[in-house]
Amino acid sequence: MTQQIHAPYHFVPMSKWVYMPDWAHLVSHDVPFEDGLSGVIDYTLLTKTPLCVGGEQQAQGNGANLVQFARDPMKKLIIPGSSVKGMIRSVLSVATFGKFSQFDDQRFSFRDISSAKGNYLANVIGKNDVQAGWLSFDASSQQWQFMPCEVSKVAHKEIKAQLGISIENKNTAVEKYNKAPLSKPISAVISAPRGKQNNRWAEHLGKGNTQGHLVFTNMRIPGRGDRENYEFSYFFYDQQPAQKYVDIQQQVDDLFANHDKKQVDYLKRNLAPGLGMPVFALIADEKIHSFGFAKMPRVTYRNSTEELVEISSPAHLSNAYFDMAELMMGTLRDEGLGLKSRVTFVDALVQDVSERELITSNLLILNSPKPTFYPAYLEQKLGQKYYADYDASQPLAGTKRYIAKQPLESKLTSNAKDNKNVAGQMELCPVGKHFSGKVVFHNLKPVELGALLWSLQLEEGACHQLGHGKPMGAGAITLTASLTCCQANSGHVDANVEQLVALFIAHMEAEHPTQQWRHSPQLNYLLALSALENNADVNTRYMSIDDKEFQQAKNQYAKLEPFKGLSRNEPLGMDKLENTVSLAFGAGRLSQLVEKTNEPWVDHVVAARNVKQKRLDDQRAILLKQQAQADKKASMSEHAWKVEELGLQLGDVDNTERAPLIRPVIAFFIENTNQQDKEACLALVKLARDNEYHQKPKKRAKEQKQELANLMAAYGVSL
Structure with missing residues (x-):
């Protein structure tokens, strides 16, 4: 019998691309963005499965500890703002292809x-x-x-x-x-x-x-x-x-x-x-x-977790990289380059839950999975009769997230064999209850505010996971957000939640190296693991050591299969650094973060940034030239613009190609004679003669000389 690996968690694949916004070097708590927005988001939290956001622990008569729901000094149920912030930051980091930095560097x-x-x-x-x-x-x-x-x-x-x-x-x-x-x-x-x-x-x-x-x-x-x-x-x-x-x-x-x-x-x-x-x-x-x-x-093992993270991209570990979650929600850095959070989460208050409605869970094993189980925690090659362990240079599986799934009963059921020596209980808020909270934001760019709103609401059918007991199905919640106050640094704002979210999605699609942000493995896994109603058939039970499930799986080289068959492979083109590097890397006040390092990859990134900057400068120069030409065309008559455009074309071709360019312009002038364009006609005649239109090619010289004579006669001009 084939033994499958199953667990209450799976992994959002780690990306080779780490997104650092081009405005990263400009972020400051004190210097406002020209398009910066400040205000308040009100949100309503709805419990979709039983919820326990832990507060104090209380010893029970059965020897187990009861994790009580968090309360304020007045003993009212609350959800601490820090808990909501951590939950949203995790989602924001995945959605914006942030750094894989929330891990302990260990050598197992x-x-x-x-x-x-x-x-x-x-x-x-x-x-x-x-x-x-x-x-x-x-x-x-x-x-x-x-x-x-x-x-x-x-x-x-x-x-x-x-x-x-x-x-x-x-x-x-x-x-x-x-x-x-x-x-x-x-x-x-x-x-x-x-x-x-x-x-x-x-x-x-x-x-x-x-x-x-x-x-x-x-x-x-x-x-x-x-x-x-x-x-x-x-x-x-x-x-x-x-x-x-x-x-x-x-x-x-x-x-x-x-x-x-x-x-x-x-x-x-x-x-x-x-x-x-x-x-x-x-x-x-x-x-x-x-x-x-x-x-x-x-x-x-030969490799530490940090060394395996670096395999995907050194940017995941670099202090010189600032991802969107760090820019918005703060980060610690030396050299005075740390950032305060521009987003503050206020404690969420209970709306419709009384003390007598709280549920005491069954005895549960509140243990946590161990990353030493490499068949799951390392990216494995399916179909091969061997494992990559921490001795192999194989990337980590990615960001661990629990699978959203309805529990079997309201009091929860342990998904591991009971051991009362390590069992505990939780005080649970039942399904269908509401909490209300606020998010205060300061000096966010519109796309950043859109990212925050997307991360709060997710997409339809997706749930956040909060608090204790997630392996047993607890903690699935949804958030509904509204902009109750929004002011622009420029003095004018005309935006709503839908517009800002659409702006964020369009931005990420444009910035993604293959323009496949929404269909990337990272977004597919984030949303599929969060789809509460779609995961009823997923086996989320921990594997049993007593029943030798672990050993049977390892003997058969079983791996953690892709979740619901979703691909974990990134699209081609993700490794083209010049298409992915941020223009903010090592720029402005961040330059000191790369000046003191001798790491070769830093020079590579700086070189890629310069390539990208030159390409953008060239594109900008072309656009400026095109705009200047458009402005000039708008200020000229059609006849005058024909002569202007012809002069530009003649400068880029050799003698044999000039007559075919001049001939249709002369025909246009004769067919559309306008006496108000005599100056343009004179300019055309002079341009034609300067390019020897009346002499070359010799077999058509007489014909072309007559065309010039007809042109001057039509407009009554002469040289």
């Missing part, structure tokens, strides 16, 4: 022993030798150093029998060390190799001639065999001189990041005297791959 680690052909066993354990040793920091060289040593196993029953200390596999490493401190050396007898794996064992503890230290790990997960096989720890002995490995700081940082904090902190404080902390090193070709506190440690 892994230890997957489920498949012998998997990356961990085949490429990490299989390609590196395991070496026990001691890790210490050399104060004189200010570097970490590794001192190899010998290692043998030591049975827990041996520790119990010889030392009277009870050690069990189920105990944590710290619990074990508290019983048998690392700082206390002990003697032992090391056995000859024995068993299928030729292991040596430390025996006769406290009575042998070999000095060493007991080393403990956290619990090994028992398999199906004899649990006693897991009741052992390690004995480190016969240390060798410290080995010199070039710059192992990153491997040490990864060691501390990938292991239990209590274990790390204990070992940092309780080093073995003169030795350091016990570790296992994975080594290949005299280079340390990684350190661990066990023979099969967690190891760090």
